[in-house]
Amino acid sequence: MRRDVFQAIADPTRRAIIGLIALQAMTPNALAEHFNTTRQAVSKHIKILTECQILKQEQIGREIYYHFEPQKMKEIADFIEPFRKMWDTRFNQLDIVLNQIKSKK
Amino acid sequence: MRRDVFQAIADPTRRAIIGLIALQAMTPNALAEHFNTTRQAVSKHIKILTECQILKQEQIGREIYYHFEPQKMKEIADFIEPFRKMWDTRFNQLDIVLNQIKSKK
DNA sequence: TATAAGCGCAACTATTTGATTGCACAAGTT
DNA sequence: AACTTGTGCAATCAAATAGTTGCGCTTATA
Structure with missing residues (x-):
């Protein structure tokens, strides 16, 4: 299971999550309200972002x-x-x- | 099938391809010699990068x-x-x- | 003209991903 | 003590991904 930053930002939902959390720390529930998926789906993205150390729990x-x-x-x-x-x-x-110089020689 | 730049750079092989091609335009065969996979695998990455307009054919x-x-x-x-x-x-x-100011109020 | 080289495309496979549903558990509330 | 709320975890599933093998087309070369 690859778990690097590049993988983390490959998903558009995760990029949106990063954008929201960068503005303000949030709970998974509050975050999930911004998306058309289940809380679990968002929670999974959060887990991945946390494993990549892009998010931090408190x-x-x-x-x-x-x-x-x-x-x-x-x-x-x-x-x-x-x-x-x-x-x-x-x-x-x-x-x-x-390129012009190169093509002349 | 998602085909954006973020997806494109998510794969380490593709990032390596970008690094190589940025230095010098190359053919698929020349490129494939740098990796431990088949030419076809590299060719698939090239296709994805081309579709994302990160590479251009000549x-x-x-x-x-x-x-x-x-x-x-x-x-x-x-x-x-x-x-x-x-x-x-x-x-x-x-x-x-x-944060200190915020916690005081 | 026969052969080889350089590539792309198609089919197939194993693995990973993103999402859903159901459950368990700890922390508050009544 | 019983109920609700906020979360994480596990099982499951469809779709996407990365890779392989085989084939065919086009452009050089002998």
């Missing part, structure tokens, strides 16, 4: 508040960072120039 | 060179961007301060 009485733990998201940022300059317009123009 | 004779198309990767950057400030150390310290 039990208060019989309620469990899930908090957003942003550190792990950095792994994704680190993956994309090297490509960032490649979608920059100025670099694309440079790329065209480089 | 046929040269009987060979097909796949190029990296960085634009789509921006979707991922856009998703993480809002969280970026949250893993910054300075923000975390601010967060602690804010």
Whole structure:
């Protein structure tokens, strides 16, 4: 069972959960109200996100508040960072120039 | 069948493919030599990446060179961007301060 | 023209995923 | 003490995924 951050954000529901929890810590029930699925389905997503350390539990009485733990998201940022300059317009123009030089030789 | 960028980068082999192709356009055969799977398996990943517009075909004779198309990767950057400030150390310290203020009222 | 090389497509398989339903259990409430 | 609420866990199921094998088409090469 793969359990990495990339897998975690692959599901649109999980991305939505991250978006909600990032704004405010919530209980599974409160979270589930935002989706058209069962509480269990949401709870499973929460479990996966917790295992990936994107969420963190905080039990208060019989309620469990899930908090957003942003550190792990950095792994994704680190993956994309090297490509960032490649979608920059100025670099694309440079790329065209480089290709012209290459095709001339 | 979900076919978005987040799904595309969820697989470690596909992330490796992206890394290789970003450095240099390659044919499926050349690419497959880097992995311990069959050419077909790699070819399937290529197909998915192409459908997501992360790769672009360029046929040269009987060979097909796949190029990296960085634009789509921006979707991922856009998703993480809002969280970026949250893993910054300075923000975390601010967060602690804010929580202290909140708990006092 | 016969053969080989480079690829994509189709069929099939095992595994994983996302979701549902039902149950158990601890923490509050009456 | 009995009932309700908030959760997690287990079993089950359909669909998607990642991989393999076999086939056929097109483009080079002998």
